[in-house]
Amino acid sequence: MRSLGKFLIFISSLFVRRESFSTYFKLTIDECIKVGYNSILIVAIVSTFMGAVTTIQTAFNLVSPFIPDYVISLVVRDMTILELSPTIIAIVYAGKVGSNIAGELGTMRITEQVDALEVMGLNASSYLVLPKIIASVLMFPALVIFSAFLSIYGGYLTSVFTGLISGYDYIYGIRAEFIEFNIFFALIKAFVFAFLVAAISAYKGFYTKGGALEVGQSSTAAVTNSCIAILCADYLLAQLLLG
Amino acid sequence: MIEIKNIQKSFKGKQVLHGIDATFESGKTNLIIGSSGTGKSVLLKCLVGLVKPDEGDVLYNDRNFTRANKELQTEIRREIGMLFQGSALFDSKNVEQNIMFPLDVLSDMKLEEKKDRVNFCLQRVGLENVNHLMPSEISGGMKKRVGIARAIVNKPNYLFCDEPNSGLDPMTSITIDDLIAEITEEYKITTIIVTHDMNSVIEIGQKVIFLHKGLKLWEGDKDNITNSDVKELNEFVFANRMMKLIK
Numbered sequence: 001m002r003s004l005g006k007f008l009i010f011i012s013s014l015f016v017r018r019e020s021f022s023t024y025f026k027l028t029i030d031e032c033i034k035v036g037y038n039s040i041l042i043v044a045i046v047s048t049f050m051g052a053v054t055t056i057q058t059a060f061n062l063v064s065p066f067i068p069d070y071v072i073s074l075v076v077r078d079m080t081i082l083e084l085s086p087t088i089i090a091i092v093y094a095g096k097v098g099s100n101i102a103g104e105l106g107t108m109r110i111t112e113q114v115d116a117l118e119v120m121g122l123n124a125s126s127y128l129v130l131p132k133i134i135a136s137v138l139m140f141p142a143l144v145i146f147s148a149f150l151s152i153y154g155g156y157l158t159s160v161f162t163g164l165i166s167g168y169d170y171i172y173g174i175r176a177e178f179i180e181f182n183i184f185f186a187l188i189k190a191f192v193f194a195f196l197v198a199a200i201s202a203y204k205g206f207y208t209k210g211g212a213l214e215v216g217q218s219s220t221a222a223v224t225n226s227c228i229a230i231l232c233a234d235y236l237l238a239q240l241l242l243g
Numbered sequence: 244m245i246e247i248k249n250i251q252k253s254f255k256g257k258q259v260l261h262g263i264d265a266t267f268e269s270g271k272t273n274l275i276i277g278s279s280g281t282g283k284s285v286l287l288k289c290l291v292g293l294v295k296p297d298e299g300d301v302l303y304n305d306r307n308f309t310r311a312n313k314e315l316q317t318e319i320r321r322e323i324g325m326l327f328q329g330s331a332l333f334d335s336k337n338v339e340q341n342i343m344f345p346l347d348v349l350s351d352m353k354l355e356e357k358k359d360r361v362n363f364c365l366q367r368v369g370l371e372n373v374n375h376l377m378p379s380e381i382s383g384g385m386k387k388r389v390g391i392a393r394a395i396v397n398k399p400n401y402l403f404c405d406e407p408n409s410g411l412d413p414m415t416s417i418t419i420d421d422l423i424a425e426i427t428e429e430y431k432i433t434t435i436i437v438t439h440d441m442n443s444v445i446e447i448g449q450k451v452i453f454l455h456k457g458l459k460l461w462e463g464d465k466d467n468i469t470n471s472d473v474k475e476l477n478e479f480v481f482a483n484r485m486m487k488l489i490k
Contacts, residue, residue, distance in 0.1 A: 016313075017313060017317065019348060023347075023348060107334070108333075108334075111329055111331060111334075112327045112328070112329055112331040113331050113332075113333055113334070115293050115327065115331065116325065116327060116331040116333075118292070118293060118320075119291050119292075119293065119320060119323055119325045119403075120320065120321070120323075120344075120345055120348065120349065121316075121317040121318075121320035121321040121323075121349070122348060127348075
């Protein structure tokens, strides 16, 4: 509870004594490149293989002749949009971006760079952390959409090249019984996960004490705590919005 | 002028500072000296607001910093320049961007004006053509100089230096000391240096405060530091053979 209280105080400190809009705008653009653009490759690789493997495993399990082939891609689509792209990519994102945020802020803390900002009269937490959270909340939903597209496309390539189902059946299944709310649900999850990863990682990094060993520990704690928070939020959102 | 009154600080029940009183005058290099772990850096952090004292007041030209609201604290902080022990240069910015940073966030100057000011400060600390080097590409002494340039770029009224000579060779240490003293005199700023380097005391110690186990045991200038009858100060001053020879 004490940590939660400290975390909430940390979050509220981001919104006091802020700098000018132009300062944050420039920093946010830089962070968008770091957290979004620089994550495209890993998201693309994970998503394509995720879709491919999901297609093979779904086909492996749906062996009844009474189930039409297109159901495979329908299942892949819904699994991708509802769960795999937002959640698995969020965990990958926590590993890549979360550890980076915690490591960067932790190093700045132990090398007195954070103190230097405070002495200059800046609100260091707001200056350093707010752009990271804004960038994360802006870019991660885009990454999730990109991931869902590539995952479904990866499934299509697997279907066509291995002959599991025809390209026509795969596309038919993708379009069948489509529920638009699922996209909305995936985006809500993406917003929540993006905030959790950036805020938890920044909190862990910002309050690092000690030396290089502690920076490593902060990075590890940032990733593990983010993953746990993602899974808890995943359950809560599913219960609230789909239950 | 900076005045501190009855500064007390403890961490986890252990008293680190026991009611320190002192006055630091403008245009002078004020040194806080003492062995490691005597509370010098904690006192410096109390002065700049990085650590909140449990008791006592810090006054910047009669403005009470400790009891000030956030706006006044920010206003006072913007008159402060600080050189950190490890220089604390921003790793992601090059030398020019590091020095320009206070101007970027605290002034309305145009880019050309800022560049002129940065180049002036770089020249002032004896560095040229290093604008585009990253902190990882320069030596420890150069980092200190860049740190000083960043500290003075916004024309501060108060300059704080935490162990400016740590990790430097004797020649570079003297250069850095002289530079700080020159800047102090030139701009008539109040400079406070935390150090345990006796060479610095002899070179530039216009006013010296000696701390021991969180207590201020002695106050004076470099000329009478060797004549003190404070046992702890004598042990500190004459700890190295060169000082013994001088004595």
